[in-house]
Amino acid sequence: MEAVFLAFVLMLSIFLGFELISKVPATLHTPLMSGANAISGVTLVGALGSAGAGIDGVATILGTLAVAFATINVVGGYMVTDRMLSMFKKKDTSGPAGGRS
Numbered sequence: 001m002e003a004v005f006l007a008f009v010l011m012l013s014i015f016l017g018f019e020l021i022s023k024v025p026a027t028l029h030t031p032l033m034s035g036a037n038a039i040s041g042v043t044l045v046g047a048l049g050s051a052g053a054g055i056d057g058v059a060t061i062l063g064t065l066a067v068a069f070a071t072i073n074v075v076g077g078y079m080v081t082d083r084m085l086s087m088f089k090k091k092d093t094s095g096p097a098g099g100r101s
Contacts, residue, residue, distance in 0.1 A: 044070040
């Protein structure tokens with residue numbers, strides 16, 4: 001019974017996530033990505049706790065994998081956010097000729 005409930009929760013979260021993300025305007029994607037990166041940072045802290053707990057060898061291996069994947073997620077997310085924000089910066093039109101052609 002528990003597996004059926006967990007599968008239902010998974011399917012519901014996939015559906016709701018898809019519906020919510022598809023309705024977000026393009027101007028809000030960068031702030032939402034920054035918020036998601038903060039949540040991934042919390043995941044990283046939890047993974048560090050799991051990897052360093054020393055309870056079981058399997059838990060340490062899974063915690064180490066979680067640290068690696070969470071780190072990739074956080075770093076990649078901030079790189080994408082930085083690239084998106086750089087698209088909104090004004091370009092410098094004054095070159096070495098002082099803006100003259």
